[in-house]
Amino acid sequence: MTTKILFYLSLFVFVCSIQAQQSDFATIDFTKADSLAKAYKNEQLTNIPELTKKLTSGLTTDVEKFRAVYKWICTNIANDYGLYEQNMHKRNKFKNDSSKLKQWNRKFSAISFKKLSKHQRAICTGYAYLLQQFSLEIGIPCNIVHGYARTSTTFIDKDSSPNHSWNAVWLNNQWYLCDPTWASGVPDPKTGTFSFYYNNGFFMAEPQLMAINHFPVDTQWLLLKENPPTFTNFLEAPILYGNTFEYLSNYNTPAKMHYEIEKNDSIVYQFTLKKQVNSKDIRLFIDGGNGPKEVTPEHISIHNNTVTLTHSFNKKSFYDVHLYIEDHIISTHTIKVHK
Amino acid sequence: MKTLSISKSMQICMAAILFVITVLYTNKAQAQTTTAEEHTIERTVKGIISGTDGPLKDVNVFLKGTITGTTTNGKGEFTFPTPLNTGDVLTFSYLGYTTKNVKIKKDTTFIALSLTEEYVEFVGAPNSNQPYKSKQQKSLEE
Numbered sequence: 001m002t003t004k005i006l007f008y009l010s011l012f013v014f015v016c017s018i019q020a021q022q023s024d025f026a027t028i029d030f031t032k033a034d035s036l037a038k039a040y041k042n043e044q045l046t047n048i049p050e051l052t053k054k055l056t057s058g059l060t061t062d063v064e065k066f067r068a069v070y071k072w073i074c075t076n077i078a079n080d081y082g083l084y085e086q087n088m089h090k091r092n093k094f095k096n097d098s099s100k101l102k103q104w105n106r107k108f109s110a111i112s113f114k115k116l117s118k119h120q121r122a123i124c125t126g127y128a129y130l131l132q133q134f135s136l137e138i139g140i141p142c143n144i145v146h147g148y149a150r151t152s153t154t155f156i157d158k159d160s161s162p163n164h165s166w167n168a169v170w171l172n173n174q175w176y177l178c179d180p181t182w183a184s185g186v187p188d189p190k191t192g193t194f195s196f197y198y199n200n201g202f203f204m205a206e207p208q209l210m211a212i213n214h215f216p217v218d219t220q221w222l223l224l225k226e227n228p229p230t231f232t233n234f235l236e237a238p239i240l241y242g243n244t245f246e247y248l249s250n251y252n253t254p255a256k257m258h259y260e261i262e263k264n265d266s267i268v269y270q271f272t273l274k275k276q277v278n279s280k281d282i283r284l285f286i287d288g289g290n291g292p293k294e295v296t297p298e299h300i301s302i303h304n305n306t307v308t309l310t311h312s313f314n315k316k317s318f319y320d321v322h323l324y325i326e327d328h329i330i331s332t333h334t335i336k337v338h339k
Numbered sequence: 340m341k342t343l344s345i346s347k348s349m350q351i352c353m354a355a356i357l358f359v360i361t362v363l364y365t366n367k368a369q370a371q372t373t374t375a376e377e378h379t380i381e382r383t384v385k386g387i388i389s390g391t392d393g394p395l396k397d398v399n400v401f402l403k404g405t406i407t408g409t410t411t412n413g414k415g416e417f418t419f420p421t422p423l424n425t426g427d428v429l430t431f432s433y434l435g436y437t438t439k440n441v442k443i444k445k446d447t448t449f450i451a452l453s454l455t456e457e458y459v460e461f462v463g464a465p466n467s468n469q470p471y472k473s474k475q476q477k478s479l480e481e
Contacts, residue, residue, distance in 0.1 A: 113435025
């Protein structure tokens with residue numbers, strides 16, 4: 001009897017621990033969907049019903065249809081940094097004047113839709129809205145998820161208002177998370193220019209990894225039933241970068257951004273790779289104030305795609321510690337080393 | 340004689356009933372024909388679509404569930420490319436406006452519709468590949 005209960009209990013735990021992620025569709029080949037997205041590049045947004053039909057013609061599964069419209073959005077809608085700055089400026093200005101803020105939001109809604117339809121430029125909510133509209137056309141439920149996002153340049157605290165939007169899409173009886181904005185590329189804050197660079201890591205991103213830098217206002221969209229992180233956990237989490245989502249499926253430790261340690265104490269990294277990486281390509285760059293310098297990690301091992309990396313600090317100082325894989329930045333922590 | 344008169348009045352009565360039945364049946368049949376005809380009467384549907392600031396150009400007009408459709412011209416006008424039947428549903432969509440469905444009634448030949456602007460609170464934090472730099476490190480550099 002006890003064995004039976006244990007069996008069902010373990011089965012339950014196993015089922016719960018399965019996360020909705022891209023690898024669920026490992027057998028699906030997206031070549032056809034991707035080539036349709038490419039074939040209709042430069043199409044206008046004036047006729048979404050017709051564009052959706054073109055993008056999904058000949059595709060048989062919902063996930064392929066969704067992929068085609070998602071890929072089209074990510075490769076055709078540019079991130080408008082100017083629009084982002086303009087909005088941030090006004091939102092901060094009217095932070096304590098709710099009627100003026102509301103008025104601005106209405107005005108900005110109209111501005112944003114015009115930018116989107118006439119110039120195919122948007123900020124996050126525009127991407128998420130568009131993905132929802134396309135999904136509606138193909139009959140796939142898709143929600144806009146509003147929430148908080150942390151990057152190396154955007155800082156938020158417990159009093160910040162939501163600053164990002166992404167999507168949850170219902171495919172094969174499950175919700176999946178996608179971030180079409182971050183998948184489209186990265187704008188240059190200095191010049192305001194945007195370069196398209198499709199990042200596949202945000203297509204059905206792993207919920208656990210996603211929760212490190214995306215925190216929804218409505219926490220059901222974390223899609224994490226077991227031990228979901230709190231907003232405080234999220235605020236204390238390390239900085240992850242776009243590339244992280246291409247290389248990793250999970251980032252376990254260090255779980256916090258800032259650490260204070262004693263001299264000769266070590267920091268232990270543990271994360272899961274989703275593609276083959278040579279251990280010598282996992283690199284540490286430490287910045288003690290004179291710019292980042294590469295150091296050889298003291299210990300590194302890869303076992304079943306799980307990487308364990310240990311490094312100790314033997315000098316009292318304050319460090320920014322960057323983890324890289326090949327030439328791509330993965331995470332940043334700060335370490336204050338006491339005497 | 341009495342029997343005869345009864346049977347005669349019965350005959351009249353039955354004839355009257357028969358007549359009423361016939362009339363009712365014919366009427367019903369006619370009514371049915373009219374309804375069927377109404378369904379099959381195809382007509383060209385035209386219309387004008389406007390938004391908050393007047394006529395809307397490029398509004399998508401589709402026969403629901405099909406790929407048949409058109410878009411409005413610079414004056415917000417459209418002529419649906421195929422004749423429509425009573426009961427057909429047209430879908431009007433335009434990015435940034437709430438999509439509306441209009442059912443074609445038996446006397447519909449012209450649709451004047453105003454679309455409502457969708458209000459969305461736009462936010463957006465772009466991603467960054469720029470490595471994070473602590474304030475401490477920044478101040479050391481300066």
